Amino acid sequence: MTHSEAEHHETLIIGGGPAGLPLLVVLAGGVWPRYRRCPRLEAAAPDLARRLAALPGPLTELDLEQVARVVRPVDLFNLLHRPENGPSPPERMGMDFIQGARHDALLLTRGNVGGLWNDVPRRLLTLSPAHWMEFAFHPLTVWARENGRDLDPEALIIKQDLIDYYHSIPERFGVSDAVVTNCDVERIEPDPAGFRVTTSRDGRPRCFTSRRLVYAGGQRSRLRRLGIPGEDLPIVSQRYDSPESFLGDRVLVVGGGRSADWAATELFDAGRTVHYVMRQPAANHYRLVSDSLNLPYYARLAEIHRSGSPRWRVSFETHLRAVKSDGTLTLENLSGRWTESADRVLLEIGGDVDYSLFHGFPPFTLVEKRDRYRYQCHQLAVHPHNHESVDAPNLYAGGYLASGINNVVVAMHGATYVIAADILQRHRASEHR
Ligand SMILES: Cc1cc2nc3c(=O)[nH]c(=O)nc-3n(C[C@H](O)[C@H](O)[C@H](O)COP(=O)(O)OP(=O)(O)OC[C@H]3O[C@@H](n4cnc5c(N)ncnc54)[C@H](O)[C@@H]3O)c2cc1C
Structure with a gap:
């Protein structure tokens, strides 16, 4: 043919x-x-x-x-x-x-x-x-x-x-x-x-x-893209399977949906330092978490939120603006722009x-x-x-x-x-x- x-x-x-x-x-x-x-x-x-x-x-x-x-x-x-x-x-x-x-x-x-x-x-x-x-x-x-x-x-x-x-x-x-x-x-x-x-x-x-x-x-x-500089660098991943296959101690998770919730929770529980960044306001996220407490992994996420652990940070209404190969990240929210660094970035932003x-x-x-x-x-x-x-x-x-x-x-x-x-x-x- x-x-x-x-x-x-x-x-x-x-x-x-x-x-x-x-x-x-x-x-x-x-x-x-x-x-x-x-x-x-x-x-x-x-x-x-x-x-x-x-x-x-x-x-x-x-x-x-x-x-x-x-x-x-x-x-x-x-x-x-x-x-x-x-x-x-x-x-x-x-x-x-x-x-x-x-x-x-x-x-x-x-x-x-x-x-x-x-x-x-x-x-x-x-x-x-x-x-x-x-x-x-x-x-x-x-x-x-x-x-x-x-x-x-x-x-x-x-x-x-x-x-x-x-x-x-x-x-x-x-x-x-x-x-x-x-x-x-x-x-x-x-x-x-x-x-x-x-x-x-x-x-x-x-x-x-x-x-x-x-x-x-x-x-x-069709998976979404952020359309930012550095999105295709090797330290940025759009796929998450397990903590064992996701290397790096300090991880920035970008998302806010259930896939990102799962990954951020599992990575934290595997001992990683997680900065969890999402576009949505805090109220939306906490409402979903509190409505989902019947699920064991949402009960765990609620616990982590309350833990005050230095390995856990969440930024609402925040956008990742750029990634550099040395791990320098540019983030932005209503208060302005700042830079910080991570070993890996996980984009769980849906499709x-x-x-x-x-x-x-x-x-x-x-x-x-x-x-x-x-x-x-x-x-x-x-x-x-x-x-x-x-x-x-x-x-x-x-x-x-x-x-x-x-x-x-x-x-x-x-x-x-x-x-x-x-x-x-x-x-x-x-x-x-
Ligand atoms: C993390 C996660 C957890 C979820 N948990 C639940 C749950 O617990 N309960 C529930 O009810 N729902 C859940 N969902 C919703 C989920 O969408 C459904 O479970 C279900 O997979 C939807 O089935 P689908 O066949 O419509 O789409 P999909 O499962 O997405 O299947 C579509 C298939 O089409 C293929 N395809 C797409 N475009 C093309 C193309 N151009 N060429 C060839 N192939 C193509 C895709 O690759 C895929 O294999 C969850 C979703 C996610 C992301």
């Missing part, structure tokens, strides 16, 4: 994280949800429950527009996954899964499947109970049993267990051949076939076309959704999404019944890149079945034309 030739698939999914990966299983693996009596739905929406019970086929055949008149389809699927709010054993879920036809879908992703969890710190715990992170078709308890792991679905889950779970999915559901890992999508444009996607893998360009495209690149597909990959489409309508503490990302405005962009037909927003979805994994799982149902129905309709 020459560079200009493109490999065609019905559906391309960009991003193999908790949003894109399960969609591949439902589409390419033919793992279809089917309604099973759900007392909670019967109590909340009896007409809808009756309609689902009368559906002869899988839930991917649901009339999503009709459902949307009663409840957002994503919420319906979330409820069927967790009718008891907590972890539901498969036999108590409001859906089970049957083997359906395999759809021609291909997943393109940087690194391995599992999304940003591949790159978070080695010992990071989730913020939420383990079961929030699971896919309905493969509950964590089932995975743990199959793999001889001891795992409490209500407890926080450590990164390594979570990533092992995600890594196991392609083989477990027979979709390994439909995954292209270590693949960087560089450009997405309209094509007579639908979409044209230009990628680079090991420096080699490769093109794909598809009729439909799901963009599930996550909320930090943005990368819409710059898209060329030649009408301008996308974007919606600013905030949580209780801060700006989170720009979501793509979508039709709530199918998560298709309101601006570009056949383009779907994966996970919480879709407008209206809350920024937690537990709120986005239902989107898998919504998008899959719409794609499968359109595909069937086009075949019968």
